[in-house]
Amino acid sequence: MKERNPTGESPEKKAAGIAAADLVQDGMVVGLGTGSTTAYTIAELGRRVDEGLDILAVVTSYQSEMLAIQAGITLTSLAEHPNLDLAIDGADQIDKGLNVIKGGGAAHTREKVVSRSAERFVVVADESKYSEQLNHYVPLEVLPYAKEYVSQQVCRIGGKPELRLAARKDGPVITDNGNFVIDASLGVIENPVVIAAILSQLAGVVEHGIFTNVDEVYIGKKDGSVEIM
Ligand code: 5RP
DSSP: OOOOOOSSOOHHHHHHHHHHHTTOOTTOEEEEOOSHHHHHHHHHHHHHHHTTOOOEEEESSHHHHHHHHHHTOOBOOTTTOOSEEEEEEOOSEEOTTOOEEOOTTSOHHHHHHHHHHEEEEEEEEEGGGBOSSBOSOEEEEEOGGGHHHHHHHHHHTTOEEEEOBOTTSSSBOOOTTSOEEEEEEOSSBSOHHHHHHHHHTSTTEEEESEEOOOOEEEEEOTTSOEEEO
């Protein structure tokens, strides 16, 4: 039997994830994000595929690949379908201008490529993720070779770098691309576009977790309602 339900039920995440899945229509090529909120989207799409929904999907991580396969969703790649109709993904923090920080699951590099490849990029989250201004640490995917250099540069711009460790603390997290993640605490991010540009210029940073290309955000509430921003 297919395993569809993400573990650890969250009514808020579930409401947002399922509401965004409603945007998916027959014939679409869809980008599937990573994390516990998009897991609900993937499960819902799998349910609709069983009912006859005809879609193709591009995944953003090993995790979303496994969930999509379990859900019975047919996968494709950006090589075959470089232009996606829609991408749906989670977030670690969202501000009032719909700027978003992602990368809590260390998947933000592929997530950014997928979001930029999509005609429409929709973020799904529970209400705890909303903040007037961004102040969450910014995940940086870095070449292992550049770990010290990038850490020094983060300090130089006034931030605090922390190499992300694996759950068992026996070594660094390794991304699906074979890199490390440095979580850069930068305080309140007054201008996400400017900080994004600075981080993009650091040699050895493959990608940072600031996304400024979000079209809509679906915020799930405890009562099961969803606010669209
Ligand atoms: C992975 C991400 C996730 O989308 C983000 O961390 C949110 O995850 P969740 O839906 O589990 O709260 O950016 O890199």
